[in-house]
Amino acid sequence: MLIDGLQCGHFGRDIFQQLRQADIGCVTVTCGFWEDPLESLDSLGRWRDLVRENADLVDEARGAADIRRIVESGRTALIMGFQNSDLFGGRIRLVEMFAELGVRVVQLTYNNQNALGGSCYEEEDSGLARFGREVVRELNRAGVLIDLSHVGDRTSLDAIRHSEKPVAITHANPKRLFDHRRNKSDEVIRALAERGGVIGCATYRNITGDAYCGSVEKWCEMVARTVDIAGIDHVAIGTDRSHHFTKPDYDWMRMGRWTRGVDLGASPPSRPGKAPPPDWLIEVRDIGKIEGGLASVGFSAEEVAKIAHGNWLRLYGEVFGC
Amino acid sequence: MLIDGLQCGHFGRDIFQQLRQADIGCVTVTCGFWEDPLESLDSLGRWRDLVRENADLVDEARGAADIRRIVESGRTALIMGFQNSDLFGGRIRLVEMFAELGVRVVQLTYNNQNALGGSCYEEEDSGLARFGREVVRELNRAGVLIDLSHVGDRTSLDAIRHSEKPVAITHANPKRLFDHRRNKSDEVIRALAERGGVIGCATYRNITGDAYCGSVEKWCEMVARTVDIAGIDHVAIGTDRSHHFTKPDYDWMRMGRWTRGVDLGASPPSRPGKAPPPDWLIEVRDIGKIEGGLASVGFSAEEVAKIAHGNWLRLYGEVFGC
Numbered sequence: 242m243l244i245d246g247l248q249c250g251h252f253g254r255d256i257f258q259q260l261r262q263a264d265i266g267c268v269t270v271t272c273g274f275w276e277d278p279l280e281s282l283d284s285l286g287r288w289r290d291l292v293r294e295n296a297d298l299v300d301e302a303r304g305a306a307d308i309r310r311i312v313e314s315g316r317t318a319l320i321m322g323f324q325n326s327d328l329f330g331g332r333i334r335l336v337e338m339f340a341e342l343g344v345r346v347v348q349l350t351y352n353n354q355n356a357l358g359g360s361c362y363e364e365e366d367s368g369l370a371r372f373g374r375e376v377v378r379e380l381n382r383a384g385v386l387i388d389l390s391h392v393g394d395r396t397s398l399d400a401i402r403h404s405e406k407p408v409a410i411t412h413a414n415p416k417r418l419f420d421h422r423r424n425k426s427d428e429v430i431r432a433l434a435e436r437g438g439v440i441g442c443a444t445y446r447n448i449t450g451d452a453y454c455g456s457v458e459k460w461c462e463m464v465a466r467t468v469d470i471a472g473i474d475h476v477a478i479g480t481d482r483s484h485h486f487t488k489p490d491y492d493w494m495r496m497g498r499w500t501r502g503v504d505l506g507a508s509p510p511s512r513p514g515k516a517p518p519p520d521w522l523i524e525v526r527d528i529g530k531i532e533g534g535l536a537s538v539g540f541s542a543e544e545v546a547k548i549a550h551g552n553w554l555r556l557y558g559e560v561f562g563c
Numbered sequence: 564m565l566i567d568g569l570q571c572g573h574f575g576r577d578i579f580q581q582l583r584q585a586d587i588g589c590v591t592v593t594c595g596f597w598e599d600p601l602e603s604l605d606s607l608g609r610w611r612d613l614v615r616e617n618a619d620l621v622d623e624a625r626g627a628a629d630i631r632r633i634v635e636s637g638r639t640a641l642i643m644g645f646q647n648s649d650l651f652g653g654r655i656r657l658v659e660m661f662a663e664l665g666v667r668v669v670q671l672t673y674n675n676q677n678a679l680g681g682s683c684y685e686e687e688d689s690g691l692a693r694f695g696r697e698v699v700r701e702l703n704r705a706g707v708l709i710d711l712s713h714v715g716d717r718t719s720l721d722a723i724r725h726s727e728k729p730v731a732i733t734h735a736n737p738k739r740l741f742d743h744r745r746n747k748s749d750e751v752i753r754a755l756a757e758r759g760g761v762i763g764c765a766t767y768r769n770i771t772g773d774a775y776c777g778s779v780e781k782w783c784e785m786v787a788r789t790v791d792i793a794g795i796d797h798v799a800i801g802t803d804r805s806h807h808f809t810k811p812d813y814d815w816m817r818m819g820r821w822t823r824g825v826d827l828g829a830s831p832p833s834r835p836g837k838a839p840p841p842d843w844l845i846e847v848r849d850i851g852k853i854e855g856g857l858a859s860v861g862f863s864a865e866e867v868a869k870i871a872h873g874n875w876l877r878l879y880g881e882v883f884g885c
Binding site (some may be wrong): 289 | 600601604605606608609611612654656657659660663664807
């Protein structure tokens, strides 16, 4: 059984069926990037409809016990996540309320600096700002997992130190293995792991690099090098797979409403559009190859289980509190 | 023990202490009039703070069992209510989410027609409109009590018929006893009662009239005449008492953002400002005189208990589902 720490895009019955085929027991879905509070409520509303309409394949999970129950019923647990903190609209009191509505993962910043802190794409990372400290404390209190995937290194280190609960990098790779602004320094990964956090290794080609995209074994070697940095109890999977993304989706994800210009996000200028998936991950169901790949690069059964689901489950239990 | 079906204004420790002194076990508080979804979340956030800061005196109730538990602990249960449906922002999916955040009473319209139906102050009442039928069904499903106090007669009759659960007039009086647009025709009151609903008799002078404001016995005579219309199982208390209201509060309540002119709400032109409270209800704690008053106008102990709390508790249990 696999737990995927991050997917995005347009989910539907076709995707849910492939998640089942790949024995993916749990996925954190992206409910928003730049969405404000009301748009985020709308998004949660659409997600509730989608879950109800596909109740034979998926269900919403709000705790680790939910995940186990849903997996035992032969379905995939979906965790509601946001890749930005704009859903709170600068209001500390909305953290608890969005948590009550089921939100369980929130990234402090997306690609831009915000009132909480600095992003990985900013030239200067302010560190965790005044409102950021408030939100970290409130996310802890409300049982919401803090995600640092797109957050700048300095803000990430501050958040790891400031948070009373372990935090996550749900979808990124070590910068040492592929040098990209979205990837993480050893310092950040080690600090995260020391406090009990987990990094989900990504399959998104722009931050993985062609070398690790050639086969599932190649990608699993990257996972093994990540384990060398973080330790076996702190590495998991966060594919960053996006479903049915078209240009308007990329434009919203990258430019939102914040620029009149063009921003390419993680893409290199030589390939501004959709990055091709890894050679081994053409269909969503191909994610199911990962467990075999991990075994083939030398992980024991126990280690495979930790990376495939155990580390996420342990972290979710600690943070969600149920 | 008394249950008050509606109060509004600025609550604080002073008011909560008076509620305790009057043995008021439960109050539905007004969290908004014209507030949009985000403003309504802000309001709920402030209410949560207020409840936490005064946890020795009050707690939030989301079901009839909560009310009993809070009353047994010697505190007052607060039910979160809205006097308008603007909190939903025209979005059917927000009904369920606001219910999850604790909202238990929603009035279909305040003083103006909206997308749900017509108000008591409109010259023409459209009846329950398309979105109104959707919201009634969704409020039923989400376990939220429908309030018709400021709703027009035709829309009220439609809502009573359309609702699968009994509904309420939380704060109004019979038009037959005091002729005012805000008060209710016998036809509406009887239709409400036939479907198991409850009307909460108000103490607000503008809709009660001076004659019934002279003493608690006079006011309880009005309650007795209301029982003649609705029956003993369908009459309760909804004082409509407002706390610490100042001119900006009245202006917001009456004019919101919908007019550049002046609207007086329920006030007669001869007394546009704050109406004096009933002669017997100077302080909030004076609400505690009602049970004695009901007995003095001839209600038996069992009947007093129904009017004072039993009818609301029965209705809340049926609608809230817990």
